Amino acid sequence: xxxxxxxxxxxxxxxxxxxxxxxxxxxxxxxxxxxxxxxxxxxxxxxxxxxxxxxxxxxxxxxxxxxxxxxxxxxxxxxxxxxxxxxxxxxxxxxxxxxxxxxxxxxxxxxxxxxxxxxxxxxxxxxxxxxxxxxxxxxxxxxxxxxxxxxxxxxxxxxxxxxxxxxxxxxxxxxxxxxxxxxxxxxxxxxxxxxxxxxxxxxxxxxxxxxxxxxxxxxxxxxxxxxxxxxxxxxxxxxxxxxxxxxxxxxxxxxxxxxxxxxxxxxxxxxxxxxxxxxxxxxxxxxxxxxxxxxxxxxxxxxxxxxxx
Amino acid sequence: xxxxxxxxxxxxxxxxxxxxxxxxxxxxxxxxxxxxxxxxxxxxxxxxxxxxxxxxxxxxxxxxxxxxxxxxxxxxxxxxxxxxxxxxxxxxxxxxxxxxxxxxxxx
Numbered sequence: 018x019x020x021x022x023x024x025x026x027x028x029x030x031x032x033x034x035x036x037x038x039x040x041x042x043x044x045x046x047x048x049x050x051x052x053x054x055x056x057x058x059x060x061x062x063x064x065x066x067x068x069x070x071x072x073x074x075x076x077x078x079x080x081x082x083x084x085x086x087x088x089x090x091x092x093x094x095x096x097x098x099x100x101x102x103x104x105x106x107x108x109x110x111x112x113x114x115x116x117x118x119x120x121x122x123x124x125x126x127x128x129x130x131x132x133x134x135x136x137x138x139x140x141x142x143x144x145x146x147x148x149x150x151x152x153x154x155x156x157x158x159x160x161x162x163x164x165x166x167x168x169x170x171x172x173x174x175x176x177x178x179x180x181x182x183x184x185x186x187x188x189x190x191x192x193x194x195x196x197x198x199x200x201x202x203x204x205x206x207x208x209x210x211x212x213x214x215x216x217x218x219x220x221x222x223x224x225x226x227x228x229x230x231x232x233x234x235x236x237x238x239x240x241x242x243x244x245x246x247x248x249x250x251x252x253x254x255x256x257x258x259x260x261x262x263x264x265x266x267x268x269x270x271x272x273x274x275x276x277x278x279x280x281x282x283x284x285x286x287x288x289x290x291x292x293x294x295x296x297x298x299x300x301x302x303x304x305x306x307x308x309x310x311x312x313x314x315x316x317x318x319x320x321x322x323x324x325x326x
Numbered sequence: 327x328x329x330x331x332x333x334x335x336x337x338x339x340x341x342x343x344x345x346x347x348x349x350x351x352x353x354x355x356x357x358x359x360x361x362x363x364x365x366x367x368x369x370x371x372x373x374x375x376x377x378x379x380x381x382x383x384x385x386x387x388x389x390x391x392x393x394x395x396x397x398x399x400x401x402x403x404x405x406x407x408x409x410x411x412x413x414x415x416x417x418x419x420x421x422x423x424x425x426x427x428x429x430x431x432x433x
Contacts (some may be wrong), residue, residue, distance in 0.1 A: 228428050
């Protein structure tokens with residue numbers, strides 16, 4: 018198993034005082050808390066941090082950990098010394114999911130901490146997971162097969178990860194951040210207790226065309242200079258298919274036009290905002306260049322007039 | 327209930343669109359005693375309809391908010407008022423991020 022450098026994880030020196038450890042832990046806990054942090058590995062970091070603090074905040078455990086010596090490096094292959102644990106007795110813990118390294122030093126019982134309060138009738142635990150869907154799935158509603166990795170225990174009592182495959186109906190109109198509740202799909206209950214529920218938090222995969230804000234969609238639409246200047250009716254892709262959009266005469270870049278009710282379905286449905294982006298035809302032939310030269314001569318146009326130059 | 331690929335399929339609902347969660351539902355889903363949920367109402371994290379706790383009805387989004395506030399309080403060693411403030415600021419950051427994404431920026 019891998020050695021864990023708890024001092025490095027908490028970001029303190031080996032001779033740090035308990036106060037220094039506490040301060041550093043609290044600061045990092047705020048930084049990596051999974052509810053606060055947007056960093057991809059926040060959850061793993063936070064867990065590791067909690068484990069490190071569990072050891073270093075406790076005088077007995079810290080002394081025991083220090084006895085391993087200062088020459089270990091995080092990630093190094095580690096076996097506990099044969100006489101390890103003699104003379105130490107650890108108790109307590111809150112049943113969190115600790116690493117093998119921690120379990121080998123401070124005992125497996127730690128994992129099961131908090132057991133013994135189970136009554137004969139207890140509702141099973143609720144499970145929470147995230148599910149990534151496409152924007153199209155919420156437009157039409159869809160059935161997705163999702164694979165969950167659930168912690169379990171094998172016949173020998175070791176912690177293992179099992180895969181669980183479910184068919185989930187994505188309800189039409191679901192928005193980013195909302196939760197799908199699957200009744201009775203959490204952990205089994207104890208005795209007569211009912212099973213817990215499974216909650217799936219919905220996130221959208223980045224879409225090549227649309228950006229999402231609540232139920233509204235935003236689409237950048239390239240238009241030719243003459244379409245913007247003279248007005249035109251152009252085709253626009255929406256989730257529900259191609260629609261025609263009338264571009265008003267004299268539109269500039271960045272003009273926002275609304276396709277009412279063309280966003281994510283609901284009551285009321287969201288809108289699709291089309292943002293015009295004027296695309297310049299390339300001046301890559303002599304004829305095209307002549308055309309631009311002619312515009313320069315014939316149009317009295319200073320794009321920087323408002324800057325006074 | 328089984329579908330073509332042999333996997334079971336489940337009756338589902340969008341949590342946020344449920345509006346009838348009771349105090350007992352919330353306690354069970356958060357695995358806490360009623361007093362803890364009442365504290366969350368007192369600091370304004372949750373805003374149920376109905377006058378007294380026995381008649382309270384919570385919107386579906388309350389479940390996620392309650393769990394988050396309780397986690398922040400436990401993990402960061404802060405009080406519920408602090409957790410409530412964090413939640414409000416996180417909401418604001420999320421809506422700003424969402425606006426920024428809609429405008430085409432990165433966050």
